[in-house]
Amino acid sequence: MRGYHIYYQLEEKENQYEYIDFLCHLCSILFWKKNFGTIELICNEEYLKKIKFWGLDKYYDDINTKLFENIPHKEKLETFWSYPKIYAISHISKYVDKFCVLDTDLWIYDKIDFNESHQLVAYHRESSYYFENGPYSDPYKYIKEDFDWSVSPVNCAFLYFNSKNLIENWIQICDKVISEFNSEKSPNSADTIFIEQRLLTSLCKKLNYKFSTLIENTYIPGAEKNGLEWDPIIGYTSDNLIRANNIKHVWGLKKLYSDKTIRDLIMCVCKISLDHYFAGWGIYNVQIYDNLMNNIDFDELEKIKMQNYETVK
Numbered sequence: 001m002r003g004y005h006i007y008y009q010l011e012e013k014e015n016q017y018e019y020i021d022f023l024c025h026l027c028s029i030l031f032w033k034k035n036f037g038t039i040e041l042i043c044n045e046e047y048l049k050k051i052k053f054w055g056l057d058k059y060y061d062d063i064n065t066k067l068f069e070n071i072p073h074k075e076k077l078e079t080f081w082s083y084p085k086i087y088a089i090s091h092i093s094k095y096v097d098k099f100c101v102l103d104t105d106l107w108i109y110d111k112i113d114f115n116e117s118h119q120l121v122a123y124h125r126e127s128s129y130y131f132e133n134g135p136y137s138d139p140y141k142y143i144k145e146d147f148d149w150s151v152s153p154v155n156c157a158f159l160y161f162n163s164k165n166l167i168e169n170w171i172q173i174c175d176k177v178i179s180e181f182n183s184e185k186s187p188n189s190a191d192t193i194f195i196e197q198r199l200l201t202s203l204c205k206k207l208n209y210k211f212s213t214l215i216e217n218t219y220i221p222g223a224e225k226n227g228l229e230w231d232p233i234i235g236y237t238s239d240n241l242i243r244a245n246n247i248k249h250v251w252g253l254k255k256l257y258s259d260k261t262i263r264d265l266i267m268c269v270c271k272i273s274l275d276h277y278f279a280g281w282g283i284y285n286v287q288i289y290d291n292l293m294n295n296i297d298f299d300e301l302e303k304i305k306m307q308n309y310e311t312v313k
Contacts, residue, residue, distance in 0.1 A: 003039040008084035009047040019291035022054040035111040103157040105250040119163035120211035122154035125218040153197040264300040
């Protein structure tokens, strides 16, 4: 299965914990190649410089920086930062019938089965329950057409596509929404989440297409992070626990890197994973490995080794 990373760097931001991001990025590349095959990168030149600095360019089967040179809506990408991903997916679909797109901070330990006959497979469902300043705005703010907005949005950290028509319709609507958008930017990235997570599944319903998810749990934005942010809870069956724990996704924890506990958890899980599946990986990734070894808490590492890998979500 052909996999893609897509990344459009909007601006250079100082990040003292950047090595953690690229440690996770390394996990995403290596585990995809182990389980599914080739992986390609579509990015802009700014991001390619980062990839080369951390030595990850050597792992990609192809790197495309030309596509984003003339990307539309450049003046609105701060608001609609997920659009480059959609734009790149549209490009890929012109040449590839079936493919996956995954975030650079998501990896799957062992090969996972999903229904390849469906037009769309995403990571998991999300609750669209509205709360003030939440990630889901009134859809009629963006589209006046008749859609069934009761369909659950999906987390798009993992996407499998099996329909060129779905993608063509998707980007046409996105282009229209962005072109006509003249409002102030909504909090919590609600505008860009609409064109990606919210629109995609409702469009599937409108086109009578089938979609499913890697795990059947629904994430509830805004809920307390005590396990009850999932419905049903992760691990409500043994099969669900195994399947959910087979996937790691850092996402929101990036905002908490100032917390040493969070940094230690991510670094330790990554190191244990890489050591187990890719012995000697540090020899080929000196820049990342040295930063990891200079910052990791070895006491915490031993504690986490004694536990089952916790879900990084």
